[in-house]
Amino acid sequence: MSSALTALEAQVRDDLAKTSHPNAPWLEPKPGPDGKPALDVLIVGAGQSGLATAFGLMRSQVTNILIVDKAEEGKEGPWLSYARMHTLRSPKDFTGPDLDIPSLTYQSWHEARFGKEDWDHLDLIPRELWADYLLWFKHAVGLTVRNGCELLEIVPASDGLLAATVECGDATETLYARKIVLATGQEAMGNWTVPEPLRHLPARLLALASDRIDFGALAGKTVAVIGAGATAFDNAATALEAGAAEVHLLCRRAEIQLIQPYRWLTFRGFLRHFCDLDDAWRWRFMRAILELREGFPQATYDRCAQFANFHLHEGTPIEAAREVGDAVELRTPRGIVSANFVICGTGTDIDVAERRELGKFADNIATWADRYDPPESERSPRLGRYPYLADDYAFTERVPGKTPWISNIHLFAFASTMSFGPSGSSINAMTTAIPKLVYGLTRGLFRADLERHWNSFNAYDVPQAVIARQKQAAEERG
Ligand SMILES: Cc1cc2nc3c(=O)[nH]c(=O)nc-3n(C[C@H](O)[C@H](O)[C@H](O)COP(=O)(O)OP(=O)(O)OC[C@H]3O[C@@H](n4cnc5c(N)ncnc54)[C@H](O)[C@@H]3O)c2cc1C
Numbered sequence: 001m002s003s004a005l006t007a008l009e010a011q012v013r014d015d016l017a018k019t020s021h022p023n024a025p026w027l028e029p030k031p032g033p034d035g036k037p038a039l040d041v042l043i044v045g046a047g048q049s050g051l052a053t054a055f056g057l058m059r060s061q062v063t064n065i066l067i068v069d070k071a072e073e074g075k076e077g078p079w080l081s082y083a084r085m086h087t088l089r090s091p092k093d094f095t096g097p098d099l100d101i102p103s104l105t106y107q108s109w110h111e112a113r114f115g116k117e118d119w120d121h122l123d124l125i126p127r128e129l130w131a132d133y134l135l136w137f138k139h140a141v142g143l144t145v146r147n148g149c150e151l152l153e154i155v156p157a158s159d160g161l162l163a164a165t166v167e168c169g170d171a172t173e174t175l176y177a178r179k180i181v182l183a184t185g186q187e188a189m190g191n192w193t194v195p196e197p198l199r200h201l202p203a204r205l206l207a208l209a210s211d212r213i214d215f216g217a218l219a220g221k222t223v224a225v226i227g228a229g230a231t232a233f234d235n236a237a238t239a240l241e242a243g244a245a246e247v248h249l250l251c252r253r254a255e256i257q258l259i260q261p262y263r264w265l266t267f268r269g270f271l272r273h274f275c276d277l278d279d280a281w282r283w284r285f286m287r288a289i290l291e292l293r294e295g296f297p298q299a300t301y302d303r304c305a306q307f308a309n310f311h312l313h314e315g316t317p318i319e320a321a322r323e324v325g326d327a328v329e330l331r332t333p334r335g336i337v338s339a340n341f342v343i344c345g346t347g348t349d350i351d352v353a354e355r356r357e358l359g360k361f362a363d364n365i366a367t368w369a370d371r372y373d374p375p376e377s378e379r380s381p382r383l384g385r386y387p388y389l390a391d392d393y394a395f396t397e398r399v400p401g402k403t404p405w406i407s408n409i410h411l412f413a414f415a416s417t418m419s420f421g422p423s424g425s426s427i428n429a430m431t432t433a434i435p436k437l438v439y440g441l442t443r444g445l446f447r448a449d450l451e452r453h454w455n456s457f458n459a460y461d462v463p464q465a466v467i468a469r470q471k472q473a474a475e476e477r478g
Contacts, residue, residue, distance in 0.1 A: 048077065090427045151184075153165040182410065185413055229257075239343070247307070250317075271428070367398075390440075
């Protein structure tokens with residue numbers, strides 16, 4: 001490790017020590033049904049959200065925690081798998097997992113590794129470096145992750161605990177925890193979507209943007225990419241760079257989305273207090289924002305547009321698709337588009353029942369459609385499927401009393417967006433959203449232990465000073 005990085009890590013330790021107040025331990029492990037201490041919090045997902053949540057909890061003296069991730073170490077999140085952009089889309093100065101500790105920011109790490117001048121000249125953060133930074137962050141704040149460990153199921157256990165079945169390698173085991181945070185990313189509450197007319201196509205002709213795709217095999221072929229968000233463009237660019245003969249990007253809307261609403265909303269007032277608004281305002285804002293979808297940065301477009309064999313088709317929804325030999329014919333209102341391979345970059349949809357780990361209680365997770373009836377002009381069945389979360393990111397019940405224990409399962413992922421605005425799965429919101437989640441978790445743990453705290457307070461008998469009367473008595477005793 002370079003001396004600059006070693007010095008930075010010393011600085012991190014110093015900063016954390018100087019800002020650790022109040023650092024008195026305040027939790028006692030509860031015994032689980034297996035006789036071992038249950039975890040205070042189990043965090044599922046060791047992407048940026050899971051790591052930052054764990055860091056926030058450690059700073060609140062909630063240290064009896066465990067982070068698990070099904071991915072192997074270094075492969076958490078999308079950065080080194082299906083993320084196909086060269087750089088992050090967020091501006092380089094957006095801070096996140098550091099939770100406002102300067103020495104833990106991406107900028108500090110970048111400057112320690114490559115020098116200040118390099119940072120000054122950096123345009124956007126290369127995604128591989130963001131992945132490296134997250135690994136360093138984990139190490140610098142002293143977090144450990146159990147990798148290759150997948151959450152399969154959550155059920156209630158005795159004494160208000162949750163039982164999480166996890167599969168680690170070939171072994172299955174049960175972890176008991178008072179609370180579980182699902183920081184499981186983009187697909188946490190659903191799955192990637194395929195437009196209905198394409199669903200019958202075989203895997204040799206169709207892939208999702210989140211799939212492993214052999215782009216080399218697309219050299220000389222015609223590729224159709226469905227969708228017009230940044231991910232669709234990234235896939236189109238990767239196919240073009242791999243030597244695809246033609247790439248057609250098919251956008252359903254009459255005009256491609258150029259405005260990035262997430263830029264507008266990146267101010268402390270919105271990020272911090274959106275969740276305090278009433279349902280009508282939260283719905284109005286998030287419906288408008290999520291219906292617009294996200295715009296893409298200039299560099300994302302330029303990466304495609306520099307190729308003469310890139311074709312952008314606006315106002316081109318897919319009406320039907322049929323296999324013709326080795327190719328697919330896509331019927332659109334503007335005519336037929338033929339392609340040898342189709343990539344769907346149409347995003348994710350919320351469908352709680354899709355998630356195996358939520359299967360046992362999916363039908364009792366309250367959604368926005370259960371809780372809020374928008375005016376006719378603001379209806380959206382798609383957004384109505386988002387979970388309606390409590391103010392601590394916990395699931396709420398559709399039928400009260402049926403699964404009360406789900407109030408100890410907290411969702412910090414893209415699906416939290418309708419309730420909280422950008423929060424999980426968004427770098428721009430981490431500095432405001434993670435403290436809110438941590439606050440909710442510690443509030444729940446504290447309240448649940450009130451009786452113990454009251455008894456502890458009453459039993460507290462540590463004198464802070466010795467007064468004359470006591471000294472005299474002690475001398476007399478000899
Ligand atoms: C291609 C792409 C580019 C993006 N670019 C940007 C950007 O530039 N700026 C920005 O602000 N945001 C961006 N985002 C959005 C967001 O920042 C990322 O999705 C980010 O990875 C979210 O972090 P996360 O920790 O919430 O989820 P993830 O990074 O997805 O991590 C979730 C983790 O949970 C694990 N997991 C899931 N299910 C289980 C299970 N059952 N058991 C155990 N482990 C499980 C996964 O293996 C994964 O490692 C991008 C998203 C994508 C997909």
